[in-house]
Amino acid sequence: MINKGILIVVSGFAGSGKGTLMKALLSQYDNYALSVSATTRSPREGEREGRDYFFVSTEEFERMIENDDLLEYAKYVSNYYGTPKKYVFDKLAEGKDVILEIETQGALKVKEKYPDTLLMFVMPPSVREIYNRLKKRGTETEEVIMQRMKRADEEAAFIDQYDYLVINDVVEDCVRRMHEAITAAHYSADRNMEKIEEVKKQFKEFLKEER
């Protein structure tokens, strides 16, 4: 009954552990492919071309926009970030469930363009816990952490437009919940309209034969 892959967008506040969840999801189940974004910003230490990002020039990025090669894109500060279509559609056609990790506004743009998209929002058990996790990283000043908290508050306004809200309390449990929600989506009636039409056709043919 699984016809083709599902497009999934995962969003979440800073500190919600998306990176760890993605890694666990991809290593535990073989039906997933993770979309890689293109960006015009420079690679940071340890980032690898084609794994973390496709690093492209501004000219190349603008040519991709021009050619409608991107599922969605946005500009932050002076850098572009976007999702190349080709990889996503190739993997969906292969039957893979393709995961995009993007922020709320990009997520809603994708859903508008592709209403079959499954939107999943991941968050720590409480707001206080978001702060604690950012603090624990120890890589950012209090000021930057508070900016992130304000940004998170703004993003919270969009959660009710998501399909699923998954709490990241214990990583294994959260990964299982994400997998359950995606698996269930394969059985949703609106993703099985062809199957339903086929059943109706089979009935017509059966009753005609038997008459």
Add this chain to the structure above:
Amino acid sequence: MINKGILIVVSGFAGSGKGTLMKALLSQYDNYALSVSATTRSPREGEREGRDYFFVSTEEFERMIENDDLLEYAKYVSNYYGTPKKYVFDKLAEGKDVILEIETQGALKVKEKYPDTLLMFVMPPSVREIYNRLKKRGTETEEVIMQRMKRADEEAAFIDQYDYLVINDVVEDCVRRMHEAITAAHYSADRNMEKIEEVKKQFKEFLKEER
């Protein structure tokens, strides 16, 4: 994150094996309760009061209608069938996911009244297989089987209004799919609006404190 139980309606063509599936679902997982219908028809051999049905008189049934004690009801031939509210709401309040096994029109009536209801349609892998399973039972004449097939064809018109379509190819697989779909429903954003409002409130409080 699981606040309270979910109301689930399972429908399916004759021969789709609903009885077997319900038994397996209830014995394998402890979060389910199966609603028991009330009826005015006489008990058949082997049927037990309170397990298979609540057997009541026509007067009693009509009093239940009068008092709005039923979630839904219908009259077939000269007998009433209906779902007593009390058991369903008691179990939902306890946090159980309550399963109603009713036909398509009753299912849609319940969904209209309680939009949070999860509608699940179960069917054999093909229309031919529905016929084969009815034939294999050996309890009905060809004519009765064909009447059931025609009834099934009519019911097929409603499948696209269900939330999930689950194929009963292998019982264990089908039971797992049903359980996955119900589990995932607990994470759906529209069933977690209170949680989402709580998060927004926590942000406001956090940002106020820190200012």
